Amino acid sequence: MAELAQSASLEQIENVRVKVLGRGGELTELLRSMREVPAQERPAIGQLANQVKRDIEERIEVLKNELRRRALGESLARAPLDVTLPGVQFPRGHIHPLTQITERLLDIWAAMGFEVIPTPDIEDDFHNFGALNFPSDHPARDMQDTFFLGDGLLLRTHTSNGQIRVMERRQPPLAVVCPGACYRRDELSVRYSPMFSQIEGFAVDEFGKITMAHLKGALTEFLRAFFGPTSQVRFRASFFPFTEPSAEADVRCIFCAGTGCRVCKHSGWIEILGAGMIHPNVLRAVGYDPQRYSGFAFGMGVERLALIKLGVDDMRLFFENDLRFLTQF
């Protein structure tokens, strides 16, 4: 008890408790040795021993509470912290804005029932041009200045090779999106990059099941998911060698709400993506009968969508890898 009284900390109290009450403690040993006590004396001595044990336990509890109260008092008396000091920094990395936008775009298409399939960056002329109805020596190829790798190989200029790669080995019905890097011979500048990324998408089914009307529906749903449910969408006729009819989809300028600004070149609309019904020659190139099957295809530039979405106007930001830019995402 004296030892207990001198105990100034919870730890010391615990030591006393173990010494006396713990397994192999003084009192425990005493209680264990009860077997040796004659039977008639056992109840009395046992009662006494238990009484002592209870007293000690009670005493320990009281002391503990007192110590806790004291600690509490000390803690509360402590000088207040300068809560304006900064918190501890935790590691935090950032996913590149282009990755985030790509994932967002793919999530939308995946939710609409499109399968995500990767396709190669190194291509041959057939998969990048020929099968997509780009005749050789045709100015349509000028729209895409190509990097060549020798042996008839090149770096794909668009993800449209995905259409050919997938249709070659699978049969309709198909609903697919192919994301990936594309390459064109442009110096890295405010507007262009020699490497950029696109998402190609297409759906093919029996003739007449997938029409331009479904293309409009799919793209409208997609654009509203990406730009917001109240976005206005319009479709214009256009030309791509691998679609017929071809169209471009515009969204009401999100910067000026259509009143005209620098971003939308005062037209009130921002050009977002190209699309159309897959050209019969493309279907023929992969061995599909255009009288039996039809489908739509579309392609969009991820950087362009990212620039619009983020409201920045310099392509180089995405490839310079300046942490002061990247850590904002």
Added chain:
Amino acid sequence: MKLPLSWLKEFVPGDLDPGVLTERLSMAGLEVEAVERLKPAFSDVVVAKVLRVERHPNAERLSVCEVDGGGAGRLNVVCGAPNVRAGMTSALAVVGARLAAEKNAGDQACGPALEAAVIRGVRSEGMLCSERELGLFDDHRGIVALPDDAPVGQSLADYLELDDCVFDVAVTPNRGDCLSILGLAREVAALLGRKLSPARTKRIRSVKRAAENSIAPIAIEITAPDLCPRYAALPMAKIAISDSPLWLRRRLKACGMRPVNNVVDVTNYLMLEIGQPLHAFDLDRLRQHRVIVRRAGEDRELETLDHVKRPLLKDDLVIADGEGPVAIAGVMGGLTSEVDNSTTRILLESAFFDPPSVTRTSRRLGLVSEASYRFERGVDRQGQIAALYRAAQLLSEVARGCEAGAVIDVEPQPQPIRQVEFSTKLITGLLGAAIPAGEAARRLRALGIKVKRTGKDSLEAVIPSFRADLREGADLAEEVARLTGLADIPTLPCRPSAEVGGEDQRRELLRAIGERLSACGLSEIKSLAFTAPEENRTFGRLQGTGPVKVTNPLSAELSELRQSLICGLVAALRFNLRREAQACHLFELGKVFYREHDELREGLRVAALSYGELAFRGLGERGRRADLFTLKGMIEGCLDTLGLVDKAEFVRLPGELAPYLHPGTATDVRLKTGGLLGRLGELHPELALTLEVDYPVAVCELDVGELITYGSLRKPVAPPPRFPAVRRDLALLLDRDFPAAQVRSVIAQADASLLESVELFDVYEGGSLPAGKKSVAVTCRYRAKDRTLTDQEVNLLHATVTSFAIERLGAVPR
């Protein structure tokens, strides 16, 4: 293609609202990229006739003229121009007029108002103006000379259509027919439901026929009919080379072309108006008066009009005379046969050249002319003769007194009539809009396509010669949809019936890798796939592989495709260190490219670079500095996410296999079953030196293909154990070089089913330990599923495990 509204109105008369035009053309696939408003640089200038010219009584170089200004009346004007003569029609600025500022011709800002003045004692009530004074062209040699039929009294701005609007139309490569005013007018007429006016194309009667003997017979021959199915030419005599009239030059300028002389201007004018490029040869410089359309063959070179010697390949199509090439067909004329001021007889060429042939030659020479641009996209296959007639007529207006010979027409391969049969079912099936056959036919006819109903749903279209792009039903379906700007196509919900295959699970894995690494504090970067050869030599060397070279790189520094992502990460480190960064923790997920067994391959990789302090520090504290082990921990985390942490091992790698790594840190990440997952280490000090870094730079690169093949996000889930585990520590004395991880993996193989886990908790050398030895301590955890283990049980188990470890590791227990 520039489209001046005033010119368009010749073909589509009546009111045309620029806003509506922009909208309708853009919606129909002919995007108007810009609309430029043109305004005269002057006001109050009228067409006037000079009635009388007299010498100024007090000044030798001045004349006093009586001028008829129509509504402005007859005025007395003092004029200093040397070319003023009685009877000429010119431009008169009346009192109150404002003229272009003297210094810069073409400036829109007008000068001060003109006042009546007394010049050397003679009153002048106006001013006859030069082209420069009107801000039209730079000519200031004399006053403007207008054609005799210019209506006296009319505002000059109106007469020259200076108040105009020019549309810049982006014509897609399939629509060669829209590279002319006529072609665009046809579209405008169809879009607005107007009639296309034939304009002045048919007026040829006024051209004087040349006498038989005034033009020597020209022999034309085509020896390459595959590249030139039609070649027509028109000889003309008594040509007087001069400037073109102002109205014609004004139109060329509005379309972005530079006036040269009346003959060249007429060829350009007609190319702009009807789309057929014309070329004028000086007839007397065509040797032997022969024209041969042939492959270049043995001819190696031709100096073109722009004074550049152009190399020729044997399959280039050229126009030759009796002795050699005089033009590169469809691309540019030769210098020797050029029309100049001494020319009196010309041969006008109007041909159809094979578009791919023109494209090939023009691309190879890097020479794209207005003509080649049109030939490549296909000119009207039947438009050659009409263009010659129209040229003759126009020349007779602008080169007065000229005479035309007979048109020579060589057409070895006439084009058959092209017909396309299609049904409205095709249109409906593609567009998803039910457009009746009658309506479809009406729209197609508006575009100049002859359409016949051949049944209830079936139609037959005769494709006009100017629309080479229309080949099958789908093309006609597009025309039908296009004319209303796709407006009658409904918007239907799209729910594809395709089953989604399993291939996109890989996206989940990729996303998990990126998220795990960014959770560790790494930021994702994106580098260009192009790199310099020395970068690949440093970072990309993998046995048996070589770099992929770009045949036509942007620069030598970008002439190969990256074999490793580490070069991009190091470049990003360098970039950021120069921009205030103290630490850099980066990763990239992307493709690498290499050549293996003569095949080009691509692989997906993830790489990371970690330099400097890692976060998790409070004020005044220092974060842990990145090194091999911080990065290894991140990789382990990543492997854990993919369920691979127990299947992979880290193995010392001989430094020479990864020369970019510090040899003491070079590490292979392998699958225990064999197979390389990637590499890890700290950058070689020599490389670090070039980066001027103070601490180690840890880098790693893993093959994502392998991670995806063997990894999985689907882990078995177990409820927490119900009974407590019992821990026993074990310390072993081992050789210093013995890999600590093996202690763990060897003990884990012990034959003790209740041994739940083995964790390394201490490695210690020195002190009281014998030299060359180290102590490795592990904690073994034992647990049974169905009960709390007793001391005796655990002691027994641990004794077995201990003796197993000692035996298998040849270790001494401590």
